[in-house]
Every structure is written in C-alpha cells, then in structure tokens.
Amino acid sequence: MTGQVRTVDGRVAGRRGQETRQKLLDCLREMLSTSPYRDVKVIDVARMAGTSPATFYQYFPDVEGAVLEIAEEMAKDADTLKELVAGKSWAGKSGPTTSEELVDGFLAFWRKNDAILRVVTLGAAEGDKRFFKIRMTVLNAVAKPLAEAVKELQAKGQADKSLDPNAVAGALVSLLASAAEHQKAFTSWGVKVKDLKPNLAPLVYLGVTGKKAPK
Amino acid sequence: MTGQVRTVDGRVAGRRGQETRQKLLDCLREMLSTSPYRDVKVIDVARMAGTSPATFYQYFPDVEGAVLEIAEEMAKDADTLKELVAGKSWAGKSGPTTSEELVDGFLAFWRKNDAILRVVTLGAAEGDKRFFKIRMTVLNAVAKPLAEAVKELQAKGQADKSLDPNAVAGALVSLLASAAEHQKAFTSWGVKVKDLKPNLAPLVYLGVTGKKAPK
DNA sequence: AACTTGTCCTGTCATGCCGTCAGCTTACCG
DNA sequence: CGGTAAGCTGACGGCATGACAGGACAAGTT
Structure with a gap:
C-alpha cells in the first residue's frame, strides 16, 4: 500500500520520528482551529510541539504540505x-x-x-x-x-x-x-x-x- | 456620508493619493485571482503597482485590511x-x-x-x-x-x-x-x-x- | 565497554518579507 | 515665491523561511 513514512530528504522515519511527526500534525491541526489559515506559521507549530522549525521541514515541505496530510x-x-x-x-x-x-x-x-x-x-x-x-x-x-x-x-x-x-x-x-x-x-x-x-x-x-x- | 479617504496616519488623501490607493487595490484584486490567498504578499502587490511596500502601508494596515476594502x-x-x-x-x-x-x-x-x-x-x-x-x-x-x-x-x-x-x-x-x-x-x-x-x-x-x- | 550504523534533532546561516520612520520630493495655494 | 500638507521611498531591525552539517541518541555487534 502506502510505503513507509519518509522524511523530505528520503530517509525512513522510525518510531521516534513518527511520534514527532504526528505531534507536529496534531499541533498544526490545533493551530488551524484557533488562528486564521493565513497566519499559521511553521515556527508557531514547531514551538507548540516543543521542537524547532528545522524539524518541521524534515517531515513536510511547507505548511500546505502538512495540511494536505491532515486532509x-x-x-x-x-x-x-x-x-x-x-x-x-x-x-x-x-x-x-x-x-x-x-x-x-x-x-x-x-x-x-x-x-x-x-x-x-x-x-x-x-x-x-x-x-x-x-x-x-x-x-x-x-x-x-x-x-x-x-x-x-x-x-x-x-x-x-x-x-x-x-x-x-x-x-x-x-x-x-x-x-x-x-x-x-x-x-x-x-x-x-x-x-x-x-x-x-x-x-x-x-x-x-x-x-x-x-x- | 463616509468621511474622506484617509491614510493610516490620518492625513486626507488627495487626487494623486487616491489614484495610488486605487491602483494598489486593483493590483491586489488581480493578485487574488491568480495566486493562493496565503501567498499574496504586500511586496508583490506593491511591485505590481510600480510602487514600494511602504506606500502600501500608508493606505492599508495590512493585506487583510485592503481585502476588506475590495470586499x-x-x-x-x-x-x-x-x-x-x-x-x-x-x-x-x-x-x-x-x-x-x-x-x-x-x-x-x-x-x-x-x-x-x-x-x-x-x-x-x-x-x-x-x-x-x-x-x-x-x-x-x-x-x-x-x-x-x-x-x-x-x-x-x-x-x-x-x-x-x-x-x-x-x-x-x-x-x-x-x-x-x-x-x-x-x-x-x-x-x-x-x-x-x-x-x-x-x-x-x-x-x-x-x-x-x-x- | 567500545564500536558501528542509521535515525533524529538543532544551531546556524543566507535570504527575503514585514512593518515603521525619518526625510526627501511634489503639488497646491495665497 | 515661500509655506504647508500630501505623497513617496530608502533604510532598518525583526522575524519567518528553508537548507545544511554536525552532534545526540538508540540499538545492535563484537
């Protein structure tokens, strides 16, 4: 079916990675329901997830890409x-x-x-x-x-x-x-x-x- | 009725000013119909209108404010x-x-x-x-x-x-x-x-x- | 316990947009 | 022609973006 979850640069995500990824998605979902779409920034999502913007970009190309995932x-x-x-x-x-x-x-x-x-x-x-x-x-x-x-x-x-x-x-x-x-x-x-x-x-x-x- | 058109810092806009303002609105409208809302940037609108971002901010608080005007x-x-x-x-x-x-x-x-x-x-x-x-x-x-x-x-x-x-x-x-x-x-x-x-x-x-x- | 391997995270950096201000230019009017 | 208010922009600090390299970490191997 769908191959394993992969990072933007092609690595396969393991247990810990998937957790972080999921946490980012959860925070993004939360963010979407509290602020206007136009104002949702990578840095805010990362902060809420207790991680750094760079981590976000490891799993998603941009905000839109992550939103697509949730969708x-x-x-x-x-x-x-x-x-x-x-x-x-x-x-x-x-x-x-x-x-x-x-x-x-x-x-x-x-x-x-x-x-x-x-x-x-x-x-x-x-x-x-x-x-x-x-x-x-x-x-x-x-x-x-x-x-x-x-x-x-x-x-x-x-x-x-x-x-x-x-x-x-x-x-x-x-x-x-x-x-x-x-x-x-x-x-x-x-x-x-x-x-x-x-x-x-x-x-x-x-x-x-x-x-x-x-x- | 509606008071005269005013700049953000309270000046009354004259003929030339109103023209610039209108041009910015026109360009924004154009921009909205060609790019996703999330990607519409002040600098692009200003560029298209042949003026500078600072000018935009003289007439509108932000993109949303200008959009409201058009709306x-x-x-x-x-x-x-x-x-x-x-x-x-x-x-x-x-x-x-x-x-x-x-x-x-x-x-x-x-x-x-x-x-x-x-x-x-x-x-x-x-x-x-x-x-x-x-x-x-x-x-x-x-x-x-x-x-x-x-x-x-x-x-x-x-x-x-x-x-x-x-x-x-x-x-x-x-x-x-x-x-x-x-x-x-x-x-x-x-x-x-x-x-x-x-x-x-x-x-x-x-x-x-x-x-x-x-x- | 030291070593290896591959995953995972972050510090850092160049780039570009944001939003503000001081100051220059232009138009209008007496 | 000088005063005044409108109009515009260069420049700047601040912040988000997106890329990378290197360090931390977990798990298995010897």
Whole structure:
C-alpha cells in the first residue's frame, strides 16, 4: 500500500520520528482551529510541539504540505459517511428518517473537522487539484450513493425524471456542506442551530423525492 | 456620508493619493485571482503597482485590511441582486422563469467576483465578524426578498407552512453560493457548466413553492 | 565497554518579507 | 515665491523561511 513514512530528504522515519511527526500534525491541526489559515506559521507549530522549525521541514515541505496530510487522513475517515445513505430507504415513513439521519450525520462530520475542511474548501476553490480531489472524496462519499438513490426512485417512477440525478445529489450535498460551514449565517437569519436539522431535512427529502415530506 | 479617504496616519488623501490607493487595490484584486490567498504578499502587490511596500502601508494596515476594502465595494454592488427576486412572481408559468433568472443572475455575480468572494467566505468561516457581515450583505440581497416570497406563498396556502421561510431562503441561497463557488465539482459529477442553470433552477423552484416545476 | 550504523534533532546561516520612520520630493495655494 | 500638507521611498531591525552539517541518541555487534 502506502510505503513507509519518509522524511523530505528520503530517509525512513522510525518510531521516534513518527511520534514527532504526528505531534507536529496534531499541533498544526490545533493551530488551524484557533488562528486564521493565513497566519499559521511553521515556527508557531514547531514551538507548540516543543521542537524547532528545522524539524518541521524534515517531515513536510511547507505548511500546505502538512495540511494536505491532515486532509488526507480526514478524507479516509469520510468513508463512514457512505453508510448514511447506502442501503437506506426513501419510501414511506422511513424516507424522512433517512433524510434526517443524513443531515445529522453530515453536519456532525463537518463540525468535527471544520478547521481542516475550511482550508480544503479554500484550496479547492482556488483551483488546487490536490485539495479539490480531497474535497470530492468527502462529498462523493454522500453524493454517489445519493445519486444512486435518486436514479432508483426515477426508475420506479417515483421522482421527476427530467432532472439529472448527479446534479440533484451534487446540489444537495453542496447545500449540506455550505450549511455546515456557515451555521452562523443561519443563526443570523433567525434559525437556531438546533432548528437547522428539522429545516434542512425536509428540503433534502424534497430534493430527492420531488415531493413534500409526509408527516 | 463616509468621511474622506484617509491614510493610516490620518492625513486626507488627495487626487494623486487616491489614484495610488486605487491602483494598489486593483493590483491586489488581480493578485487574488491568480495566486493562493496565503501567498499574496504586500511586496508583490506593491511591485505590481510600480510602487514600494511602504506606500502600501500608508493606505492599508495590512493585506487583510485592503481585502476588506475590495470586499465592501463588492458588497455595495450586490445590491443589484435584489432585483432578481423582489417583485417577481412565482405563480403559474412565470415561476420557473423567475427561478431561472435568479440562478443565472446569482451565478453570474459570483463568477464575476469569485476571487474576492473566496476570501470573504474563508474569513466568514473562520469567524471574522467583518467578513461575516459582508458575506451576509451579499447573501441577504437575495435571501431577504426570497424569504418574503416564501412567506407570501405560505399565506396564500400555496406552500408548505411547516417550513421556516428564513430557513428555506437561507438554504437556497447557500446552495447557490456553494454551487457558484465550486462549479468544478459539478463538472466532475458529469454536470456540464451550461447544464448547471437548468438543473439548479427547478430545485430552487421546488424549494420555494414546494411543488414540481410545471413544464 | 567500545564500536558501528542509521535515525533524529538543532544551531546556524543566507535570504527575503514585514512593518515603521525619518526625510526627501511634489503639488497646491495665497 | 515661500509655506504647508500630501505623497513617496530608502533604510532598518525583526522575524519567518528553508537548507545544511554536525552532534545526540538508540540499538545492535563484537
């Protein structure tokens, strides 16, 4: 699979080295969630990890390189999001439940990784292919199975066939991502955080099935 | 109204000064659309403007301060977005048209200002109040009148009353913003850029009215 | 215990950007 | 033409960057 962990100059990292490396990543993650991305400096991360800038550069080419590492870690974790949609039913009473669980699970995941996802989102928007790919991995964990669900409903004649399932799924996932990243915006619209789920879920259900949620 | 333009150390800027200042802003805007935000340096902006870093610091406290300036300019411009919704009808055949024009206008605005909006979005997500406010100004230009439209439809019994109009409007605007910022994501889902509008418009219509778009 | 080997860390250095200030130049006005 | 305020920059201390060489350290060998 992935070869062993290597330093920038090609050596293989041993136990102690991996620990230091991990500590640097942890401190960077911490740093990202407390200061603006633009202000995160190598020297601060190194200081927090109780080591020197030179050590940082032994394991990562620059801040961005280390961020990518964290992001890839998170992208693996995003695999669990698949379960929120795959194999779930959108028919009858279970439909709204599926929708609610999806919204809830997605928001929770985003909240848990908000700092790193912010940077990934920025990188992707700026056209960086590596960040773009990572963002797609996360979104696809939900979008792919969701598109399948829409396709199935269309085939059964239970949804509007004039819409592209990929577009619908993509739009819904985009909505969830945006809502998760900017929860404060909803607060300022008078929608409390705890009301976010009950308001988003019917919209997702509406998007997938094309009809109002039954109550 | 707004006092005259002032330098950081309190002098009032004259004709020449304002020109230099504007040139710096223009170069910064250009810079933002060609390099990652993290890599935009004062010295590069100054060089591009054919002046010195010290001059930059005469007009702006730092890069962020100058970016805020550009963003505020854009926020004013966003006022025109109101017309995409205010006074438009969602009934009958004109509904889908309204929806299409909204999607089209919004995407166009975002595309035109994508570089600065990227930074605003990041700043808002990082919790910076100034950027958050600017982002809300832009989104509210659409979200407020859209929420009004939903309220009216609900009052007439033509839309689902169990949903919070503010939440619905907010969600739809979030969707549009996210789609605009990450058009490439849709491309990778097999949705061509020119198919974005025809796919988003029905979803917006669906969200506002709660029913399928008539064809 | 001395030696070897390869990993791991840091002191140091050249380079370049940051942000400030004093002082020079330019434009305007009476 | 002289005064005044605006406008610009050279120069500087401070700090981050990124590279390297050499020393510390752990683990196994003789």
